[in-house]
Amino acid sequence: MMPINDRNKGKGNKLAGLIKSTLATRLSIALIFIVILSSIATLLAGQHWMERYNEEVAQKLNASIAMYITNEYELVNKEGDAPNLEALRRLSHQAMIINPIAEVYLLDTKGNVIAHALPDPVKAAKVSLEPIKAFIKNPQILPIHGTDPRDPTRNQIFSAAEIRNQQNLQGYLYVVLGSKLHSEISNTTKDSQSRSMAVISIIMIGIIVTLTGLVIFRMLIKPLRSLSQQIQTFSCNQLRSDQKGTPTIQPASKLSSCDGISHKDEIEQLEDVFNEMSNQIEQQFKLIKETDHTRRELIANISHDLRTPLSSVQGYLETLIIKDRSLNESERTLFLKKAMNSSNRLCQLIGELFELSKLDSPSAEPNFESFSLIELAYDTLQELEIDLTNKGINYEVRTAFNNLQVYADISLIQRVFENLIRNAITYTPENGIIILDFDTTSGSAIDAIKISISDSGAGIHKQDLPYIFDRFYRDPNNSREGRNSTGLGLAIVKRILELHNSPITVESIIDKGTRFEFSLPNAT
Ligand SMILES: Nc1ncnc2c1ncn2[C@@H]1O[C@H](COP(=O)(O)OP(=O)(O)OP(=O)(O)O)[C@@H](O)[C@H]1O
Ligand SMILES: [Mg+2]
Missing domain, CATH: 3.30.565.10 (Histidine kinase-like ATPase, C-terminal domain)
Structure with a gap:
């Protein structure tokens, strides 16, 4: 039976394996994040441009409404100082039936609302004339937004035309194309089927892009992962053989990556292995330098130690040869003994050097x-x-x-x-x-x-x-x-x-x- 500690360790390892932060996992998370963000952005942008397009179409379709009304109805009396309220009421009624999005306002030359046919009072007594003038001057560049007298915080598309008596400007007919009814209908259709279809399409595209991206990432990262694994195996094998050779305790970080519980991705692991290897190379260079220094020192010492007794032997033997006749028996024996001592010393040194080199060899x-x-x-x-x-x-x-x-x-x-x-x-x-x-x-x-x-x-x-x-x-x-x-x-x-x-x-x-x-x- 497995001890409880080992079982817990096993569970820990499994969990660590599941949340193992590989490069593929990180890139996948980044990709999913990017896809979600871009889907939301596409959805919002699509909605914005769709609304603008709808406004452009609606304003273009209804551009000539105001012009038509001013030609058909006499909305201001001949003097131009009073609105024809009866005509306005009729007009408003007809407009509501034919085009429910239209609300008709009569403006004076300064933009003041002088008459309308709405059941409720309007909130803005004056509207800006600038968009109205821009619309009349060039009705092709649309949409143009003007003040909504019913709700001055909102700008609406509109149709407008000048009211003239002969050549005199008497005011403007201002038809707002976003009536209360229009806003209500627009709000209720916000959750329409086409809108849901657009959202579903974007989600589907997001899923397809994510899955394709994940497959491509895995394919691209495969060689990098195998390289990282090979380098890791190589460095772990080296670490273990180092541990066998020298009984030093290795830092825990080094061993954890070899036990397969590293939380680092492939690039971080490569970076670690590279740093480790460069450290090892640096240390080995240092060691080679030191060894070379010691070797030189040893050679110098050995040659010195060998030369001293050798030259002593040579010296005594030379004296014996040169002064052979002048030396008495005891002097000759003394010189021979000294030569013998030096030669013994030489033998001892060579013997010890030989012994040490045998002990130093890796097969010792x-x-x-x-x-x-x-x-x-x-x-x-x-x-x-x-x-x-x-x-x-x-x-x-x-x-x-x-x-x-x-x-x-x-x-x-x-x-x-x-x-x-x-x-x-x-x-x-x-x-x-x-x-x-x-x-x-x-x-x-x-x-x-x-x-x-x-x-x-x-x-x-x-x-x-x-x-x-x-x-x-x-x-x-x-x-x-x-x-x-x-x-x-x-x-x-x-x-x-x-x-x-x-x-x-x-x-x-x-x-x-x-x-x-x-x-x-x-x-x-
Ligand atoms: N028991 C000791 N008492 C005092 N000094 C010692 C003792 N043992 C070693 N030393 C010192 O350490 C040095 C190194 O000793 P080591 O035995 O390596 O060399 P050595 O005795 O000089 O030569 P050899 O290689 O012939 O033994 C000696 O020269 C001596 O100065
Ligand atoms: Mg000694």
């Missing part, structure tokens, strides 16, 4: 086995017995256990003991003491054995401590004393313990002593 794998650590320590001490006795140095092996089995490479760990104890002998004055301490790590389960090697020697300066494990690092005083030192001993120790995943630490007090400590996996 410790040969793990279970063995007794204390036995190995005694064996090593026995090998170094002569050096210990020569310097009168005592040693102690401290442990509360009789048998401590570790799981490690026996010959490599022996090399670690050898190098550390040899250093302790070298840097401890006569009659000093070396202590080897074996302890278990605290806790109920003993999973590691702690090993420390301390001496009562000269100690190491605080400022030198960070460098003692570097290759070719030696205490500058050593060379002065002419010791057979290569500066590779601790570098070999560190590399061997790295292969056992065990860090080594050092503590030192000047003139008191030095203590090295590391641990190995318990095999008991």
Whole structure:
């Protein structure tokens, strides 16, 4: 059965998958938004232009109404100072029957309403003459809107004609083509079938455009998505292999994209991968530069260290050849011994370099086995017995256990003991003491054995401590004393313990002593 936590995690992943923000999803949302907006805009614009078109048609059809009425009816008396109300009433009645959208007004020359035949009083006593004059002058450019005396807040299309007696302008006949009845009918037809059909058509077009757009988007984005997936797989594989190689904790953001719960679209993912890769390239360039620098330094050190004993051997041999006759027996033996020492040193250096390069090679794998650590320590001490006795140095092996089995490479760990104890002998004055301490790590389960090697020697300066494990690092005083030192001993120790995943630490007090400590996996 799946644990509750895992089930919740599964649900979370599903949800994340559903709302996964791919580029296609984002573009689809944008497309749907654009289609909805443009549909609304088309609907509103269509309505506006349709109304304008209707007005133009209505005004064109009824353009000559006013002219016709003024020709047929005598609406003002001969003097031109009073309207013919009876004629107006009749006219209005007939107009309402023939054309219900028309409302007839009689205006004086200044635009004042002097008579009308509406049952209710009008709200505007005066109308603007400008549109009326424009209509009379050029009745082709339509629609023209004029004041509606019934509702001055609205402008309406109209027909108009001048009323003249002989040549004298007596007023205007103003026929508004948007009567109360017209507005009422127009309002009731707003939801007419043709209007609903227009809305349905626009919605259908919107859906078709959206679906087509989505299909086209998916087709266009397909290669980009596959490229992004390939790059992501490549970078995730690299990340995992990096994690196997170096046990460092990767940032969560990097791992989440590899677990498939990224909320980023393809372009953002490509951007991330590009940034990651450029960072890696930058780091690798840095590493190459550093490695190149270290390599140059190493070559310089190696050539220097090889040349010194070699030229010393050459020097003694040359002296022996040149001064052969003048040298007595003891001098000859001394020179040969010195040449021998230098050649031994050369061999030691070449041997250590060879050992280090073997440990450095990627195929270097410790040969793990279970063995007794204390036995190995005694064996090593026995090998170094002569050096210990020569310097009168005592040693102690401290442990509360009789048998401590570790799981490690026996010959490599022996090399670690050898190098550390040899250093302790070298840097401890006569009659000093070396202590080897074996302890278990605290806790109920003993999973590691702690090993420390301390001496009562000269100690190491605080400022030198960070460098003692570097290759070719030696205490500058050593060379002065002419010791057979290569500066590779601790570098070999560190590399061997790295292969056992065990860090080594050092503590030192000047003139008191030095203590090295590391641990190995318990095999008991
Ligand atoms: N126990 C110690 N006490 C004091 N100084 C030490 C001790 N162990 C190491 N050092 C310092 O660290 C330096 C580096 O040690 P390392 O063993 O790498 O080189 P080395 O002893 O000089 O030469 P070799 O490669 O022959 O061992 C030494 O030169 C010495 O100055
Ligand atoms: Mg050493």
